[in-house]
Amino acid sequence: xxxxxxxxxxxxxxxxxxxxxxxxxxxxxxxxxxxxxxxxxxxxxxxxxxxxxxxxxxxxxxxxxxxxxxxxxxxxxxxxxxxxxxxxxxxxxxxxxxxxxxxxxxxxxxxxxxxxxxxxxxxxxxxxxxxxxxxxxxxxxxxxxxxxxxxxxxxxxxxxxxxxxxxxxxxxxxxxxxxxxxxxxxxxxxxxxxxxxxxxxxxxxxxxxxxxxxxxxxxxxxxxxxxxxxxxxxxxxxxxxxxxxxxxxxxxxxxxxxxxxxxxxxxxxxxxxxxxx
Amino acid sequence: xxxxxxxxxxxxxxxxxxxxxxxxxxxxxxxxxxxxxxxxxxxxxxxxxxxxxxxxxxxxxxxxxxxxxxxxxxxxxxxxxxxxxxxxxxxxxxxxxxxxxxxxxxxxxxxxxxxxxxxxxxxxxxxxxxxxxxxxxxxxxxxxxxxxxxxxxxxxxxxxxxxxxxxxxxxxxxxxxxxxxxxxxxxxxxxxxxxxxxxxxxxxxxxxxxxxxxxxxxxxxxxxxxxxxxxxxxxxxxxxxxxxxxxxxxxx
Amino acid sequence: xxxxxxxxxxxxxxxxxxxxxxxxxxxxxxxxxxxxxxxxxxxxxxxxxxxxxxxxxxxxxxxxxxxxxxxxxxxxxxxxxxxxxxxxxxxxxxxxxxxxxxxxxxxxxxxxxxxxxxxxxxxxxxxxxxxxxxxxxxxxxxxxxxxxxxxxxxxxxxxxxxxxxxxxxxxxxxxxxxxxxxxxxxxxxxxxxxxxxxxxxxxxxxxxxxxxxxxxxxxxxxxxxxxxxxxxxxxxxxxxxxxxxxxxxxxxxxxxxxxxxxxxxxxxxxxxxxxxxxxxxxxxxx
Numbered sequence: 001x002x003x004x005x006x007x008x009x010x011x012x013x014x015x016x017x018x019x020x021x022x023x024x025x026x027x028x029x030x031x032x033x034x035x036x037x038x039x040x041x042x043x044x045x046x047x048x049x050x051x052x053x054x055x056x057x058x059x060x061x062x063x064x065x066x067x068x069x070x071x072x073x074x075x076x077x078x079x080x081x082x083x084x085x086x087x088x089x090x091x092x093x094x095x096x097x098x099x100x101x102x103x104x105x106x107x108x109x110x111x112x113x114x115x116x117x118x119x120x121x122x123x124x125x126x127x128x129x130x131x132x133x134x135x136x137x138x139x140x141x142x143x144x145x146x147x148x149x150x151x152x153x154x155x156x157x158x159x160x161x162x163x164x165x166x167x168x169x170x171x172x173x174x175x176x177x178x179x180x181x182x183x184x185x186x187x188x189x190x191x192x193x194x195x196x197x198x199x200x201x202x203x204x205x206x207x208x209x210x211x212x213x214x215x216x217x218x219x220x221x222x223x224x225x226x227x228x229x230x231x232x233x234x235x236x237x238x239x240x241x242x243x244x245x246x247x248x249x250x251x252x253x254x255x256x257x258x259x260x261x262x263x264x265x266x267x268x269x270x271x272x273x274x275x276x277x
Numbered sequence: 278x279x280x281x282x283x284x285x286x287x288x289x290x291x292x293x294x295x296x297x298x299x300x301x302x303x304x305x306x307x308x309x310x311x312x313x314x315x316x317x318x319x320x321x322x323x324x325x326x327x328x329x330x331x332x333x334x335x336x337x338x339x340x341x342x343x344x345x346x347x348x349x350x351x352x353x354x355x356x357x358x359x360x361x362x363x364x365x366x367x368x369x370x371x372x373x374x375x376x377x378x379x380x381x382x383x384x385x386x387x388x389x390x391x392x393x394x395x396x397x398x399x400x401x402x403x404x405x406x407x408x409x410x411x412x413x414x415x416x417x418x419x420x421x422x423x424x425x426x427x428x429x430x431x432x433x434x435x436x437x438x439x440x441x442x443x444x445x446x447x448x449x450x451x452x453x454x455x456x457x458x459x460x461x462x463x464x465x466x467x468x469x470x471x472x473x474x475x476x477x478x479x480x481x482x483x484x485x486x487x488x489x490x491x492x493x494x495x496x497x498x499x500x501x502x503x504x505x506x507x508x509x510x511x512x513x514x515x516x517x518x519x520x521x522x523x524x525x526x527x528x529x
Numbered sequence: 530x531x532x533x534x535x536x537x538x539x540x541x542x543x544x545x546x547x548x549x550x551x552x553x554x555x556x557x558x559x560x561x562x563x564x565x566x567x568x569x570x571x572x573x574x575x576x577x578x579x580x581x582x583x584x585x586x587x588x589x590x591x592x593x594x595x596x597x598x599x600x601x602x603x604x605x606x607x608x609x610x611x612x613x614x615x616x617x618x619x620x621x622x623x624x625x626x627x628x629x630x631x632x633x634x635x636x637x638x639x640x641x642x643x644x645x646x647x648x649x650x651x652x653x654x655x656x657x658x659x660x661x662x663x664x665x666x667x668x669x670x671x672x673x674x675x676x677x678x679x680x681x682x683x684x685x686x687x688x689x690x691x692x693x694x695x696x697x698x699x700x701x702x703x704x705x706x707x708x709x710x711x712x713x714x715x716x717x718x719x720x721x722x723x724x725x726x727x728x729x730x731x732x733x734x735x736x737x738x739x740x741x742x743x744x745x746x747x748x749x750x751x752x753x754x755x756x757x758x759x760x761x762x763x764x765x766x767x768x769x770x771x772x773x774x775x776x777x778x779x780x781x782x783x784x785x786x787x788x789x790x791x792x793x794x795x796x797x798x799x800x801x802x803x804x805x806x807x808x809x810x811x812x813x814x815x
Contacts, residue, residue: 074709092713106706110728110805119724120714151805171714286648294653309671367566371574377792378785379747381754381762385769385777389591464661465687465747472663472755480664487667499664506659 025050025207026071026175030080032232033066040066042232043080048175048209053201055218056211058228058236059269064211067228068179071209072098084175097168101180103161107152113139114148117167124171138170139163141200158189162196169200175207182217191249194221198247215269219243219261220252227268237268311493320497333501336479339395340467340509343402347459351407352452355414356444365415376412380405380466384473393474398467405466406459413455417448450524453517460513464506479505593775601775602782610764615783618760621677622742622749625684629741633689634734637696647697654694662687662748666756675758683752688744695737699730732799732806739795746788761787 026048033041040063048054058064069075071082073092082089084096097120100106107116117135125131139148142162152160161181168176178197182190194217201208212218218225222241229236241261243252252258295313302312324333358365384401391397421443429439471480479502486494518525575595581587582594593601605611640646666683673679707729711721753762761784768776803809 072713074712092715094715096713098709098713100706100709102706105704106710108707108710108724108728109807111724119720120710120716122720123715123717153805153807153810283648286645287652290649291652291656309668363566367570368574370567370571373792374785374789377743377788378781379750379788381747381751382765382781382784384754385765386781388769389774389777461659461661464659465663465751468661468663469751469755472666483664484667487671492671495667499668502664503656503660506661507656510655510659 023050024048025085026209027083027086028071028080029083031067031070031077031082032079033063033070033075034078039232041070042234044233044235046226046235046238048207050174050207051205052223053198053208053210053221054224054226055222056209056226056228057213057215057218057265057269058233060213062228063233064213064228065179067233068098068177068211072096072177095174097171097173097176099161099164099168099176099178099181101183103157103164103181103184104152106164107160107167109151109153111151112148113144113150113152113155113163116152116163117170120167120171134172135166135170138166141169141203142166142196156189157185158193161185161193165193165197165200169204169206173206175209178208178210180211180213183213190217195247195249197221202245215262215265216253219258219265220247220249225261225265227265229269237265239265239268308492311496316493316496316500319493320500323494323497324501328501332477332479332482332498333505335395335477336467336471337505339398339470339478340402340463342399343467344406344459344463346399346403347407347410347463348456350403351410351455351459352414352445354407355411355448355452356418356440358411359415359418359444359448362419372411376408380462381469384470388474398470398475401470402463402466406463409455409458409462410452411455413451414448417451418444420451421447450521453521457510457513457517460509464502464509468502590774593778597775598778598782601773602779605776605779611783614759614761614764615787618749618753618762619787621680621758621760622684622745624677625681625688625749626738626742626745628681628685629689629692629745630738632685633692633737633741634696637693637737638700638730640693641697641700654690658690658694663751663755666752670756675756677758679756680749680752680758683756684745684748687748688741691740691744692734692737695733695740696730699733699737702733703729732803732808735795735799735803739792739799742791742795743788746791750784 024047028044028046028048031041031044032039044067056064056067066075070077071089073082073089073096076090084093087093108119111119114132114135117138118131121131121134125134136145136148139145142165144159144162144166147155147159152163155163161184165181181197182193185193197208197210198221200206208221210218210221219241220243225237225239225241226235227237227239228234239261241257243255243257243261299313302310303314305312358368380401383404387397387401387404391400425443425447426439429443434442467478468480468483471478472484475481479498483495483498483502486492486498578592579594579596582592640650662683665686669679669682669686673682703726707725711725716724749760750762750765752758753760754766755762757763757766761780765777765780765784768780800809
C-alpha cells in the first residue's frame with residue numbers, strides 16, 4: 001500500500017509502514033553540492049531500495065554530512081535532485097527521520113527522555129495518550145523502559161544515543177538517516193548499538209541509510225555499501241554484502257565473505273585517497 | 278574587500294540617522310531640540326580647545342584615576358580572594374551587599390567622609406566600578422583547570438610564578454569582560470558626582486548649562502561626553518585585543 | 530554519569546535527608562564555608578564599624594554607630610514617609626523594567642535573528658550603550674519635570690541595553706542541532722517557539738533581566754537623588770541636607786537591601802526555572 005499523497009489520514013499513519021520491498025524508495029539523481037566555488041559533491045547517482053540497510057562510507061572530509069543534509073532536505077542541492085517515492089525533496093519529508101551524531105546536543109536538555117521522544121509526534125498525532133504510548137513503545141524497543149523520566153544529561157552516551165534512535169523510531173518514518181551515530185561512543189557500546197539497530201530495523205521493517213567512517217561497521221550492518229571518494233566526492237562503488245539476514249558480531253565478522261567485502265571496500269577507499277593527493 | 282563591506286554595513290544606518298537628525302532639526306523652533314547644525318557649531322566653539330582643558334580634562338583625570346584604583350583593588354583583591362575560597366565565601370554576604378547597593382545611595386556617606394572634592398569622586402568611581410572586575414577575577418582564579426596547578430607543582434612554581442603564569446592569564450579574559458562593564462559604571466558615577474557638587478567637569482557643565490538655560494551648551498556637553506565614552510571604550514578594546522590575542526585566536 | 534540529586538524521576542528521587550547530604554558535600558567540595566562563618570564575618574564587620582565609630586579616628590558625630598543607625602531605622606519604620614518612599618521607588622523601578630523588557634526583548638530577538646540587522650545596528654547599540662545616560666537627566670528634566678514620565682524615560686534609556694543585547698546573543702546561540710531537529714521532525718511554528726525557542730533563550734534573557742534590573746534601580750535612585758523625584762533617593766538627599774547622619778545610613782542600608790533582594794529574586798528564579806541548564810547545574814562555564 002503506497003501513500004503517494006502527502007495528505008494522509010490518521011488510520012494510514014498508524015498502520016505499519018508497508019513498503020513494497022525492493023522498490024526504489026529514495027532516489028539520488030545527479031546530485032551535486034557546492035559552497036561558493038568549493039564543489040563538494042558531484043554527480044551522485046544511486047537508489048536506496050525499500051527495506052534495505054545501506055551504509056555510506058568514505059574518507060573523512062568527503063562530504064558525507066553534506067550529502068545527508070541534501071538527502072534530508074535541510075540543504076538544497078546545487079545540481080540534480082533527491083526524490084522520495086517520486087516526490088522531489090526540498091524540505092524535510094514527512095516519512096524521514098534523522099539520528100544525528102552528536103546526541104548530547106541533539107536532545108533537548110530541558111525535557112525528559114519521554115518528552116524528547118514524544119516531541120516529534122506532536123504534528124502527527126493529536127491525542128497525548130497516543131503519543132505517549134508510541135513513545136513508550138519506542139523506548140521499550142531500545143531498552144530504555146526504566147529511564148523514561150530521566151533527563152538526557154543524566155544518562156550515559158550510549159543511552160543518550162538510544163534515546164535519539166527511539167525518537168526517530170516513534171516517528172514511524174519510512175526511512176531513517178543516521179549520521180555517524182556510533183562514532184562518539186566506546187567500542188563495546190558501539191557493538192551493542194549496532195545490533196540494536198539491526199534488530200529494530202528487522203522488527204519494524206524500516207529502511208536505513210547510515211553514514212559511517214568505520215568500514216567494519218558498514219559491512220557488518222548493511223545489505224549494500226556505497227563507497228564515496230574522489231575530489232569532488234562522487235560514487236566510487238556500490239557493493240552488495242550478501243551476508244544474509246542473521247548477523248552476529250562474532251560469527252559474521254569471522255566469515256570469509258566478510259573479510260573479502262571488507263578488503264574490497266577498503267581498497268576502493270584507499271585507492272581513491274591516493275588519487276586525491 | 279570583505280573588510281570594507283563589513284564597515285559599510287556598520288556605518289550606513291548611523292550615517293542616515295545623523296543626516297536625518299540634521300535635516301529634520303534644521304528649522305526647529307523647539308527650545309529643547311535646537312538644530313543639530315547649531316549644536317555642532319557650538320560644540321566646536323566651546324570645546325576646542327578651552328573647553329577641553331577646562332572641563333574635559335578634569336573629568337578624564339577622575340575617571341582614569343578611579344578606574345586605576347578599581348583595577349588594582351579588583352584584580353589584586355580578586356586574586357587573593359580567589360585563592361582563599363573559605364575566606365571569600367565567608368565575606369561574600371558583605372561583598373554582595375555592598376555591590377548590590379545602588380552607587381548613588383553610597384554617595385552621601387562618601388560625602389560625609391571625604392567632602393565634595395576630587396578625592397570623593399575618585400573614591401566613589403573606584404568603589405562603584407570595582408565590583409565587576411573583583412567578582413570576575415575571583416571567578417577567573419577559581420576556574421583554573423586543576424591539572425594546570427598540578428603541572429605547576431611538578432615544576433615547583435612558587436606563589437609569585439603561579440599567580441603570574443597561571444592564575445592571572447586564566448582570569449584575564451574574565452577580568453577584561455568585567456572591566457568593560459566597569460568603564461560604563463565609572464562613567465555614570467563620574468557624571469553623577471560632578472552633578473552634585475563640582476566646579477568643573479562634564480557632569481557639572483551639562484547640569485549648569487541646563488540651569489542657566491544654555492540649551493546649546495548643554496547639548497554640546499552631552500555630545501562631548503558621548504564621544505569621550507566611546508573613545509574610552511575604543512581604547513579599551515584595543516588594549517583588550519592585544520592582551521587577549523591568544524584567547525581570541527583559540528576561541529575563533 | 531552520576532545521577533544528579535535533583536533528578537525528577539519518580540523512581541529514584543532521593544529523600545530529603547539524602548539530598549541535603551549531597552548538597553552539603555558538594556558545597557564542601559567547592560571549599561565553601563558553612564553559614565556560621567558568614568554570620569561570623571558579618572558580626573566582625575559590625576564590630577569593626579562600631580569600634581571605628583567610637584574611636585578617636587573619626588570626628589564625633591561623623592560616623593554613627595551601628596546601634597544608632599539601627600535605632601534610626603526602626604524609628605523610620607514607624608513613619609509613613611519611609612514606606613511611601615520605598616513603595617514609590619519599587620513601583621517606578623518595576624514599571625521602568627517592564628517597559629525595558631517590552632521594548633528590549635522583542636527588538637533584541639528580531640535584530641539577533643538577522644545578520645544584516647545585527648551588523649547595521651551594532652555601532653549604534655555600542656555607542657548608546659556607552660553613553661552615561663545620566664548625562665541626559667538635565668534634558669529629560671527640562672522635558673518632563675520631576676514626574677514619573679521623567680523617571681521611566683531615564684530608566685529605559687539606560688537599562689534597555691542589557692536586555693536588548695542579551696536577547697540578541699540568545700537568538701544567536703540557539704543550538705544549530707536543535708534547529709535541525711525541529712525541521713526534520715516538521716514541528717509547527719507554535720511548537721518550535723514553545724519547546725525550542727523559549728527554553729533556549731531563557732538563560733540569556735534572565736541574565737539580561739538581572740543586569741537591567743540593577744541598572745534600572747541605579748537610575749531610579751539617581752533620578753530621585755539628583756532630579757528630585759519622590760522616592761528613596763529624595764529621602765536620602767533630604768536627610769543629607771538636614772545633617773541627619775544616622776538616617777542617611779539607614780536609607781543607604783534600605784537601598785542596599787532592596788538591591789540585594791532584587792538580585793536574589795532573579796538568581797532564585799534562574800535556579801528554579803532553569804534548573805536543567807548545564808550552566809546552572811554547574812557543569813559548564815558560562
